[in-house]
């Protein structure tokens with residue numbers, strides 16, 4: 001049953017490649033595929049004709065009267081036959097190269113399109129998918145999948161399919177010029193050869209896996225041990241570490257020896273089977289010659305045919321192993337393409353001509369998984385030009401509100417409206433165009449500060465960049481750097497401090513110039529002094545926008561128009577700073593708590 005599923009899924013994987021190799025919208029590429037197929041057939045016919053001309057050349061040279069027959073059949077002299085033999089060889093190589101040349105652009109474009117399709121699909125997949133996968137592993141899946149396709153194209157299309165074609169032509173030739181018994185021997189030889197190769201290769205794959213495991217085990221132990229250099233010294237444990245490393249190396253040594261021995265076994269076994277087939281056919285042919293049924297040329301020819309056919313099979317083991325690996329890697333890649341998008345645009349989405357930025361949450365209920373409700377009946381609105389602050393304990397669901405507004409997830413019930421339109425009715429790209437987010441942890445691209453700020457708006461001028469950098473209180477810092485805006489920020493922006501990263505995040509969002517601004521603890525990594533300065537500088541920029549500001553430090557949001565207090569996913573208080581203080585509820589307690597902490 002498992003075998004059956006495996007086979008079926010492999011066919012499925014191969015089928016998934018088809019649209020890329022036979023693109024509907026590209027007739028030129030289809031013509032190329034057809035030309036390369038015709039070239040393949042000519043190459044293979046020439047390959048099979050090569051030994052045929054050898055037979056005729058040998059026979060035309062034979063002085064024995066009996067052997068004149070085959071040369072006289074085609075009515076050519078021995079010199080012309082040798083020249084034709086040469087041409088056939090040339091055709092076989094030449095058309096093979098032509099096929100490669102014509103097909104290569106189709107193959108390469110297919111690889112590119114597959115990589116692009118997977119990459120864009122991954123970008124379209126929901127946040128939930130991304131946070132539960134390792135990014136490194138994901139990019140490896142694309143890399144390996146595309147390599148797998150490349151391998152399969154080269155070996156399956158350029159070596160297995162031609163081999164099968166050649167087998168068919170040779171079988172026809174053998175039936176015409178020789179006898180069915182020759183065909184039988186050739187096929188029996190190939191059958192046992194293939195079976196033996198697959199059998200040994202399967203064993204070798206397992207040995208190789210063991211070898212790889214021991215290798216990475218040894219590697220990991222070595223790295224771990226060297227990283228813990230001091231601990232090893234503290235405990236005088238060098239000997240113990242070396243023994244641990246050696247035990248993995250011993251496993252690697254054993255598996256390596258088994259790999260080499262099994263290779264020798266494979267090579268010798270293949271040779272025995274090939275020689276048996278070859279000798280069997282030659283004994284038959286020798287008999288044929290002595291009984292006058294075959295010519296000397298045909299005796300020499302059968303040897304050439306057999307060698308020509310069996311030689312490429314030498315690589316069958318490697319090809320089989322690699323194809324297995326390629327199919328597994330491709331299946332991983334196609335599995336990603338099969339992942340549903342979850343958040344889809346409507347077929348006819350609403351396009352808003354002008355957006356003022358009014359946000360309304362209507363009785364929103366939401367949970368990441370069915371077992372735990374995160375938001376319950378969340379209800380509020382923000383008008384353009386207003387600042388709404390969201391406060392509440394850690395884990396109460398504040399950032400989740402932002403994720404829902406940005407439509408990383410859809411609400412379970414209730415609705416979110418922008419300018420009166422349910423955000424599910426809008427095109428996601430348009431929705432995200434008019435919302436700017438400064439997240440809790442700003443992650444930067446490993447490029448220059450200038451590049452990271454300009455990411456907010458790709459046509460930004462240097463003047464624009466300077467303006468927002470000043471508003472984010474970052475300009476003096478960047479100007480003071482030896483390389484200024486060209487300073488590279490390192491992986492994920494790690495060469496900058498938390499506060500500097502946040503300010504880059506603010507600057508690039510300001511550059512985006514959104515109608516709705518979502519600040520998710522955007523200044524939490526800054527000292528109170530800088531935070532105050534930034535906020536003072538930002539207030540004028542807030543004009544005309546709806547601002548939602550999530551904050552822990554209440555002092556930063558006391559001037560907000562409205563404040564909502566969230567607790568365990570519910571809005572428990574709602575009002576201005578002074579009215580909430582008057583209520584003497586949760587906000588009042590939080591405020592006093594923070595006042596006391598600051599004293």
Ligand code: ATP
Nearest residue numbers: 128131368369374393394395396397398399400401
């Ligand atoms: P903080 O102030 O610490 O940033 P928060 O109020 O912004 O907290 P959220 O990030 O909205 O809290 O998270 C609310 C709850 O949802 C948390 O308990 C968190 O563990 C949970 N949560 C967040 N993201 C996911 C997710 N992708 N899958 C499952 N649970 C999640």
